[in-house]
Amino acid sequence: MFTATQKSKRRHLVSTALLATALAAGVTATAPAATAEPVSQSARVVAQASWPVVKSGQRGVDVETVQLLLTARGYATGADGIFGSGTAAKVKQFQKSRGLAADGVVGPNTWSKLVMTVKQGAKGPAVKAAQRQLSDNGFAVSADGAFGPATAEKVRAFQKAKGLAADGVVGPNTWARLVNGGGGGGGNPGGGKLSDAQAAARLKAAGITRTSSGNCTDRNRKNCTSLQDIRVGTIDGVIALKKNSGCKVVITGGTEVGHAGGTYSHWNGYKVDVSRTACVTTYIQKHSKKHHKRGDGAWVWRVTSGGKTVIDYADENWANHWDITYY
Numbered sequence: 001m002f003t004a005t006q007k008s009k010r011r012h013l014v015s016t017a018l019l020a021t022a023l024a025a026g027v028t029a030t031a032p033a034a035t036a037e038p039v040s041q042s043a044r045v046v047a048q049a050s051w052p053v054v055k056s057g058q059r060g061v062d063v064e065t066v067q068l069l070l071t072a073r074g075y076a077t078g079a080d081g082i083f084g085s086g087t088a089a090k091v092k093q094f095q096k097s098r099g100l101a102a103d104g105v106v107g108p109n110t111w112s113k114l115v116m117t118v119k120q121g122a123k124g125p126a127v128k129a130a131q132r133q134l135s136d137n138g139f140a141v142s143a144d145g146a147f148g149p150a151t152a153e154k155v156r157a158f159q160k161a162k163g164l165a166a167d168g169v170v171g172p173n174t175w176a177r178l179v180n181g182g183g184g185g186g187g188n189p190g191g192g193k194l195s196d197a198q199a200a201a202r203l204k205a206a207g208i209t210r211t212s213s214g215n216c217t218d219r220n221r222k223n224c225t226s227l228q229d230i231r232v233g234t235i236d237g238v239i240a241l242k243k244n245s246g247c248k249v250v251i252t253g254g255t256e257v258g259h260a261g262g263t264y265s266h267w268n269g270y271k272v273d274v275s276r277t278a279c280v281t282t283y284i285q286k287h288s289k290k291h292h293k294r295g296d297g298a299w300v301w302r303v304t305s306g307g308k309t310v311i312d313y314a315d316e317n318w319a320n321h322w323d324i325t326y327y
Contacts, residue, residue, distance in 0.1 A: 052180050052229075054106040057220055058083045059257070060267050061136040062179055066106050068129035069114045070094060079125070081261075115175040120168060122147040130170045133178040134158060136268060137192075138233070192232040193269055199227035199235050203251070206239040210251040222258025230255050231269040237311065237326040238272055244287075247279035252321050264325050273321040280322060284313045298323065 054062050064081040067090075071077050075090045088104035095102040098113045106114070118127050128145040135141055139154040152168040159166040162177045170178070180193070194202075196217055203210070214223035227235075242249040253259065253273030259266035266272075274280060284301055291302040294314060303311040314323040 051108040051111040051176060054083060056083050056085070056088050056104065059261070061132055063087070065129045065133055065179060066091070066114070068125040068132070069116070072116060072124055072126035072129070073114065079128075111176075111179070112172065115172055117169060117171045118147055119170065120147050120149065120152045127151070130155070130175075130178065133175075135263070137178060138231075193229045194227065194232060194235060196226055196228040199230050202235055203227075203238065206242055208238060208242050208249045208251065210254070212252070219256050222256055224256050225252060225254050226256040227251075227254045229269050230272070231326070234269055234272060234326045237324070238274070241274070241280075241283075241324075245280065245283035247277060247283060249280065250275040253323075264327065270327070271323060271325050273316070273319075273323055276315070276317060276320045276322055281315075284322060288313055 052062055054066055059082050061081065063083045064079050066083070067077040067079040067081070067087055070087075070090050071079070073094060075094050077087055077090045091106055091110065092102040092104045094114065095104075095110055098110075100109055100113065116126050118130055123146050125145065127147045128143050130147075131141050131143040131145070131151060134151070134154050135143065137158060139158045141151050141154045155170055155174065156166040156168045158178070159168075159174060164174060164177065196219075200210075200217075210225050210227070212223065212225035214221060216224035217226050217228075218224045219226040219228045238249060238251065241247075251272050252275055253266060253271075255266055255269055257267070259271070261267065264270040288301040288303045288311070291300050291312075293299050296316075297318075298314040298316050301313040301315070302309060303313075309327050311327070312325040314325070316323050
């Protein structure tokens, strides 16, 4: 029988002998798993990035981005911004090819495989997708599919505003911030997007309420009033309306389906509908200029600054609300 001290010495001698044998045979010793090379900081950022979930029934720039990236990956898809059965089928094909669960839903795992790095000199649908996202985030650039100096400049401006390395290259981290928005900053206060909960909290703190005929906040139901993916600039604008007018402000329409499309649309977070009270109407007409009549008969009252349109107030009196666009 060996004492504890003798056992310890014996194990040490055996380990030393085995190591010597391995070295003599030209074998390199392997470090313990705990000391393996750590994951890079950039890899951690990508893995932890907050990606939106895009699925059947949705519309907008994020859907168009998915469609353009699918095409860039070899799964040609019409880029109409509508997530229909055809887009779902292409997503499933792509997911299957990458060993992902083929559920047709573009979540974090699918996004991380779908995006591709693009930089100056690149051309094609992936570049166009990046350009559409830049414009959608408030950094307007022509979506021509050619990554030139103008696009690089806008990318750097966006990256700087979001606290990213301003290298002008659209890699995974920049893609994640583009498709998810994520808070205004820098010189682009209206570029970021908010979750429904974030927007609701800010409005509540300012004394602003919202109503819906369906008493719901689901973005994909037209009788709901959703604030999901509304822009920081839009929320700031409504809060400013409340503060400057002293009126009671009630939001009756947000980013839910059922409104007119276009870049500066409800769905893309630029618009809200506000109850048409006498107080709100008086303030708007006193602090803006009557500009033009829309095709649907609504008069538009406009606020400009530096020659640019800042706010459009459309008087949808038949629906008893003001349709407000914050540019």
